[in-house]
Amino acid sequence: LAITPLKRKQISVRGLAGVENVTDLKNNFNRHLHFTLVKDRNVATKRDYYFALANTVRDHLIGRWIRTQQHYYEKDPKRVYYISLEFYMGRALQNTMVNLALENACDEAMYQIGLDMEELEDMEEDAGLGNGGLGRLAACFLDSMATLGLAAYGYGIRYEFGIFNQKIVSGWQVKMLVVRSYLDSLINRSRKRTTGCVVLALPYDTPVPGYRNNVVNTMRLWSAKAPCEFRLQDFNVGGYVEAVLDKNLAENISRVIMGKELRLKQEYFVVAATLQDIIRRYKTSKFGSMEAVRTDLDGLPNKVAIQLNDTHPALAIPELMRVLVDEEMLTWENAWDICVRTCAYTNHTVLPEALERWPIDLFQQLLPRHLEIIYEINRRHLERVASLYPGDVDRMRRMSLIEEGGQKRVNMAHLCIVGSHAVNGVARIHSDILKATVFKDFYEMDPYKFQNKTNGITPRRWLVMCNPGLAEVIAERIGDDFIRDLDQLKKLIKFVNDDAFIRDVAKVKQENKMKFAVHLEEHYKVKINPNSMFDLQVKRIHEYKRQLLNCLHIITFYNRIKKEPNKHWTPRTIMIGGKAAPGYHTAKMIIRLITAIGEIVNNDPVVGDRLKVIFLENYRVTLAEKAIPAADLSEQISTAGTEASGTGNMKFMLNGALTIGTMDGANVEMAEEAGEDNLFIFGMRVDDVEAMDRKGYNALEYYNRIPELKQAIDQIAGGFFSPKQPDLFKDIVSLLMYHDRFKVFADYGDYIKCQEKVSALYKNAKEWTKKVIYNIAGCGKFSSDRTIAQYAREIWGMEPSLEKFPAPDEKR
Secondary structure (H helix, E strand, O other): OOOOOOOOOOOOOOOOOOHHHHHHHHHHHHHHHHHHHHOOOOOHHHHHHHHHHHHHHHHHHHHHHHHHHHHHHOOOOOEEEOOOEEEEEEEEEHHHHOOOOHHHHHHHHHHHHHOOOOHHHHHOOEEEEEOOHHHHHHHHHHHHHHHHOOEEEEEEEOEEOOOEEEEEOOOEEEEOOOOOOOOOEEEEEEEEEEEEEEEEEEEEEEEOOOOOOOOOOEEEEEEEOOOOOOOHHHHHHHHHHHHHHHHHHHHHHOOOOHHHHHHHHHHHHHHHHHHHHHHHHHOOOOOOOOOOOOOOOHHHHHHHHEEEEEOOOOOOHHHHHHHHHOOOOOOOOHHHHHHHHHHHOOOOOHHHHHHOEEEEEHHHHHHHHHHHHHHHHHHHHHHHHHHHHHHHHHHHHOOOOOOOOOOEEHHHHHHHHHHOOEEOOHHHHHHHHHHHHHHHHHHOOOOHHEEEEEOOHHHHHHHHHHOHHHHHHHHHHHOOOOHHHHHHHHHHHHHHOHHHHHHHHHHHHHHHHHHHHHHHHHHOOOOOOOEEEEEEEOOOOOOOHHHHHHHHHHHHHHHHHHHHHHHHOOOOEEEEEEOOOOOOOOHHOOOOOOHHHHHHHOOOOOOOHHEEEEOOOOHHHHHHHHHHOOOOOEEEEEOOOOOOOOOHHHHHHHHHHHHEEOOOOOOHHHHHOOOHHHHHOOOHHHHHHHEEHHHHHHHHHHHHHHHHHOOOOOOOOOOOOOOOOOOOOHHHHHHHHHHOOOOOHHHHHHHHHHHHHHHHHHHHHHHHHHHHHHHOOHHHHHHHHHHHHHHHEEEOOOOOOOOOOOOOOOOO
8 A cells, every 4th residue: 555654652541552453453444344344455545544534433332322322211210401503523533432432452453554633634535514603602512421421412404515615716705505425323203393394303313422532422413305396297297306395305404504584494393303302202212112111291391401493493392381281282371481491501702683573574474373372471471570560561561472573573582581491691791791781670570590511621622632641641641531621721820930840841831833734835835934922813714703893903913014014023924713693794805805905915925934824715624723723822812792692712722722812701710710810901991892882982092092003904905915906895984984883993992902912922922821820720611511510500400420431341
């Protein structure tokens, strides 16, 4: 074979590579290549080798998966159902190897066979069934629920087309739809009805392994199928289009993540199929048996917890009521009590345009029975409001589930609050804002419902898997228990002045930067200075996340270098990545501005390698796993009070980057855990933003007062970055000057000053690395294990367990 494999360094946190283990893996690999893929080594492609390896690893999951489900049926624990329209899972192969302690053994086996492990891992497509933070959070939560031994199920939609692949052509975002393929196991079918058509919901099950505890939970994604391929009578009379029309209308439901009417159908589809499954499982509860053992639904809240990930699955509330009242014949009062005690709702945003409000006529057309149920829920809810606040008509109007005025709409967040026993925000500041503003009336009426659950990330994917070098350096000092108990990172504080540890941390960062620089040079044909500061802002492109503020800093820094080319500047490679929603014109223009700035800056000989600007194309989980370990500086610069939590901020912190950010979302708690001195905090606080809203924000005042800001804006407006189309960015300039809800100019001055502090500290490598160590040591709180343990105890009424299940070859 003409392959020269690279032998990856054997790292202890990747599991032990015993001789027997390696021999077994090699035998199983060859068996799958031969019997599953029907290939031999002469004709097998890299893709065949990938599938042989994937099947070999999957074999180790199956026994544990079956055993876990048997255990749940025998013990009959309370089960939690996490319903989300997005699960942004990324790749599964390496994550499975990490969680089953197989990585070193697989590495060694592939090396002995003559294959390059990293090349095989790169064959896997990202499972991109999400847009950003919300979907990735759901994926981290599944990992933690399995690691904490909770009987948990993730329920969602198996989109045929996930998030689009982003291509940048001539500086513009274009989207390419890509069909996703997965190694799933198909189990059974379930029926779901919407007005006028029957759709089959086909479940595709994906195993979710916990970290080295032999627990394997299930993520069940529904795919929409027409009940029959097409109508033969239409086909016989030549009406081919009519014959396949019904099939296509039915199956559109799980095709893609977008579209208004389609979205409502998707939301009902996932909820209806999931609730049938939940109730079937509750009633049978005997492994392998379809007979109903339990018929009394009064006990449902003691055995079932349903968590609604944002308002997208809000229809679970009227659908559960429909099932209980119409099918199970319970009284309304009894059904409502069960419904509220079972459901809980997580809010993810305070931006009014992101809160779902469905037009009444769309509801009437698609889900008339559910609309009746919502009206009845609302009638009883408003009766209660009226009895508590007599004569307060305005409060009733504000709290109604139905918004009047113009087109009548159903407010899905209000439905969720009324129909749940717990409502939570995703960072302390966000939960406080919900109680003080968006849901103030509901908080005053039912304060006991409102909680905070600060988000977290799984340290398995976001440290052990993506940054094994750093995980190893940490494990050498404090052992490897931190992987399942991230609070142990606090022990690193005592090494903050240890020269050897400082050196090791800095060395790992430099290695990660070199590796990423090679990747960048391959993909972007830009020569990277690996000694420059890697300054990253990666997240969805949105006005509130203020990529434009970052652009203004880039232009200011560029102008300063041009003005004083002989000064000793701290070199930077500034990378911005993220996707713009297809219908969001401003976001697409922001991308075009970033690429335009890059074209000018990267080709200016005066600047040289002191400043490079790169737009990271097609940012996704797998690219994040490469970029985040290489970052020096993490940009978390949203206007205070707009970012609910953020989770990218936590990933950067755990991987040894310092944060420049506003006091927004989880940044507030990060500063608390690591020490505010160890982050670069700038800008207005929430109170300042509110005060400015009262007074009025005047961008022109800043433009006229700050010469460097004026220069930057004039350059954008005058076509300096778009010489062939001088007015290309007039919309962006107009937005910043006259319609900027997110007050970019108000924070510009402080941001630039703060960036100067960053550059000054970066010159002192030792002091910089000490701050990095404080940050890593403060990461314990931001494990999704902590988040999930709090959900379990405080919302679901379940107790996490670190008990290890017996392996498939051990006696129970």
